Amino acid sequence: MSDSTINAPASLAAMPSKRTIDVVNAGLAKRYRAEKRFRIYGVTAIILSLCFLTLLFVDIISKGYTAFWQTKVRIDVHLDPEVLQGENLQTADYPGLVKKSIRNLFPDVQGRKDRRLLNGIVSSGAAFQIRDLVTANPDRIGSTVQLWVPADDDVDMLMKGHMPRDVPEDERRLNDKQLAWIDQLQREGRLQKTFNRILFTVGDSREPELAGIMGAVMGSVYTLLITLVLSFPIGVATAVYLEEFAPKNPWTDLVEVNINNLAAVPSIVFGLLGLAVFLNFFGLPRSAPLVGGLVLTLMTLPTIIIASRAALKAVPPSVREAALGIGASKTQMVTHHVLPLALPGMLTGTIIGMAQALGETAPLLMIGMVAFIVDIPGGFTDPSTVLPVQIYLWADSPERAFVEKTSAAIMVLLAFLMTMNALAVFLRKRFERRW
Amino acid sequence: MKKLVVIGIALIALVGFTSALQAQSARDYISIVGSSTVYPFATVVAEQFGKTSGFKTPTIESTGSGGGLKLFCAGVGVEHPDITNASRRIKKSEFDTCQQNGVKDIIEVKIGYDGIVMANSKKSAPMKLTRKDIFMALAKDVPDPSGAEKLVPNPYKTWKDVNPDLPDKKIVVLGPPPTSGTRDAFVELAMEGGAKKFDYVKNLDKKMFKATAHTIREDGAYVEAGENDNLIVQKLEKDPDALGIFGFSFLDQNADKIQGSFVDGVAPTFDAIAAGDYPVSRPLYFYVKGAHVGSIPGIDAYLKEFTAEKAWGEDGYLSDKGLIPMPDEERKKFASDARSLNPLMLQ
Known part of the structure; x- marks a missing residue:
């Protein structure tokens, strides 16, 4: 015990005094290596995900192009x-x-x-x-x-x-x-x-050679129209109120927490809600794009609200203050200045939400949109189905010719999704302003 | 400008809702729900009906037999389905629910038979099973191999353990989950049939017998492969030792890849099932709400289309899809019952 206490300062003194730069230089190679490793991890992750994506595309396209x-x-x-x-x-x-x-x-x-x-x-x-x-x-x-x-x-x-x-x-x-x-x-x-x-x-048809996707495409279009028309204005209004007008108190906090919770609710739950409320209580028709749109609205609203609030937060306070400073009312400040600046971000969020709604089947199961429907729907209340449901139904058909049809329908759905995402990117690039 | 947009949106919503309410008050297409086994047949009829009759094509949802009857028995009115398909007969309890909810006249139509097959890949030899083998290989508890009259947890690992005549291969069976009507029928026809071969199991009280015969082992030998039968076919191709359980139509469509196992010495062929020789086959039905005939357009015409010889007859288009037709007399009886809308009586 006494030995070590005596020896410690002696050994320190024996060491040659090191300058900071030497310490840095000594560790430099190791740090470079760590940095390189880190980058390799990242690149590997990207390559891996690209590989899976390519695999998916090659599989789908090789199976489906003949359709x-x-x-x-x-x-x-x-x-x-x-x-x-x-x-x-x-x-x-x-x-x-x-x-x-x-x-x-x-x-x-x-x-x-x-x-x-x-x-x-x-x-x-x-x-x-x-x-x-x-x-x-x-x-x-x-x-x-x-x-x-x-x-x-x-x-x-x-x-x-x-x-x-x-x-x-x-x-x-x-x-x-x-x-x-x-x-x-x-x-x-x-x-x-x-x-x-x-x-x-x-x-749709049960004879593979006579089956088409037009019915499902029209069903998707009607359903998404309803979803867009309802969720965009409601979502934006909610975001604007919460972000610009609402007082900060426990109540608004509660609302905010619940919106975030809603975004994580499994989509089948919205389907059950749709069955209980829209079909059983309001007596709306089964299998109709109107009800499908209403259910998907519930599902996409949280996404749109959260994206819109983020877009509003990104507008610098100076814009608001300047507007108020030259005598604009709060409503004028929002509608004339903040909203136009935040709109590209809101639109991007909406399109992402729509793309998510386009690929959804689970909530539609409960309201009767997972069904065999031959006639192409001509309105919001005609029985109809949507693209992902069509894919699911074809994948489950015994006839082998439906294998290529399934892949072809997946390709069409992917084309839709890519177009929507490309539109989102375009809107962001075109109208985005940076400060 | 902004005001116009807002007004426009409000108008669209309003028009949507009012047209929805109108549509609800007068549905002009037949709404069908029910069994996923009958679905492939009912859809073909519906499509033919829509193309030839001038009525709108019926919509068909695949909800399973039980789910379909629940929706069907919920009441009378346009918001409830007109027809439900079932891969088993309506139960007394379901019939009573129907009566309580005002669904008085129910017309029962038996449409034909479906065989449930156990198939394996063509890469290996066809299996020659008996229902007893199937019961012993798949039940959770089986009679003690030593011969004592008690049940023990299933000890069998390979088919050879079950029956020395069978190949020395691990027991792997891919089949539908408990929610499936195919599973219900398989358990009832194949497993129960096998369980009855043991006298003391047969003499157990009714509840115990059902529990024994209907419980499938959960130690990994039986793999629940989901409701997608195409998936099971693909997995069988990958694993030549595995067996799969599904409806006859999937065997019919994939005869170049898989082969049906013999059950009690009979191969699952179209003729054997139609003749009633193949033991694991079941009747398929649909039920029509009598109160809707006349108020929903086209129900009687749909019945006519389904019960026509060109549909469910021996050379009809349904047999091309894998439905096993009923014998001539049975067809005649059900066709005339359906056309005269004779309501079902259950004691």
Whole structure:
């Protein structure tokens, strides 16, 4: 004990006196290394996330790009006046016409079972295509028309290479006979792949070759319109009041805390609330974009309020003081000066909130928007569904052709999201002011 | 300018609300809810109906059989669904709820059968199971292997442990979660059938028997794979030793990748299920609210479309989607019942 107390000053004295710069220099290499490591961590993190993103995109695009093309079959349909007579052109036997024209292509196919297989090469949508043609041009009855009609989804899968030919016959959806017929059609130039217009122009269908995303896109548009129209003004008004007018007291603190809490509430809870309040209490219709929009408004409001308040806080106090100083009222100060300056930030927040709402399915489950809906909605109260729901429904369908459709729908949804985010960036860059 | 924007927004909101109230007072499309198993069939009919009849296409929500009947029995009026699909028959309790809420006339339509298959990847050999094997492999508590008449926690790790004739492979079964109707039916048809092979289990009192036969093991051999059957098919491809449980239509669509296991010596084929030889198959139903026929346009036409031979017949478009049709006489009976809107009576 006594030894060490005596020795300590002695050892200190024995050390050569170090200048600060030497200490710094000695540790410099280590500090540079630490700095380098730190940067490497960051770069690795970015590379990793980019890798995952690329993986996701490659997977989706490689699975889905074929969905933008569709196999079509050329058939010659004789618009038989015998079949198409009578008052009601809507209910004539159009499937019969299609069957007849396919049978004419393969006159030597006999037997009920084989004929059924043969008819299965063309989609059931062909009959509706002929119906629409006849309804639009009744004067063509009696003539023979050449039509490109969609092929059945199994044929489409085969042509796109998603269905192997080299497995035993009973493991294929198409048997050897059907393959021979398809090959013959191809030799005769009656099969071709064209751009898949159906995908972008019609609503959902249980036949993959007739399914489109237009219904879901319109549903999303109506739902988001309601969300935007409600959440933007309410959100901005709330933010302006809380930030510019509200007195600082426990009550406003409570409101603020609760808004932040709301932002973290799981979205399914808003769906349950929507079911209880909008459907059961107010008696609004199920599956309607109106209710979907109301529920998503509840969900996006906190996001918009928080972003708007941040934008208002970023406006320097000097602007406010100057306005008040030259005699503006508080309302004039806000509407003439603060709000225009904060608006780009608010818009960015709103668009991010909208993008979030666009990708939401959970709250919509409760209010009946996760449903099979064929007709394209024409208004805010028509039954409709939204894009992410369409993706979910297609992913759950047994038909293999829906795999590529699912990926295609994801691509469309991503395109929407990217456009919205790009708009947000553009608005920020265009109107943002820095002090 | 600002005032105009505000007025515009207020107007849009107002128009939205008033049109909503109008829409509510007169719904002009059929609203259908119910089983996710019937969903793929009902949607096909709805689509055909919408394209050919001139009525609007019905909307169909997949809520599960129980959830669908709950919504269906909530009352009469446009805000309640007109039809519910079910992968099992309506229960007495549900029927009573319906009656209490004023849903008096319920028309029951049986539409056909669905087979539940246990399938594995084509990379390995098909399994030849019995219902007893299935029960012993998947139940939480099984009869003591030593032969004593008591239940022990499931000790089996491989199929060979269960039955020496089966391959020496670890028991891995991917199947639906408890909320699924497919799971209910699987437990009822396959597991219960297997449990009955043990006499003393069969003689347990009703509650104990159900608890034994209906409880699936939770030690990792049975993997709950979610409601998405496509996902199960993909996982089976990756893992040739695993078995998956799902509806027949998924086996039908993926016959190049997976094969159905034999159950009690019968392979799950279309013909075997239709003939009633395959033991794990169940009837599918839908229920129509009699009070809505006439007030909601198109319900009778929808019934007609569903019960037409071109839909549910042996060569109908529903059989292309994997529905197993009923025998001719049964079809005739249910078709005439449906068209004359005979209400269901439950004792």
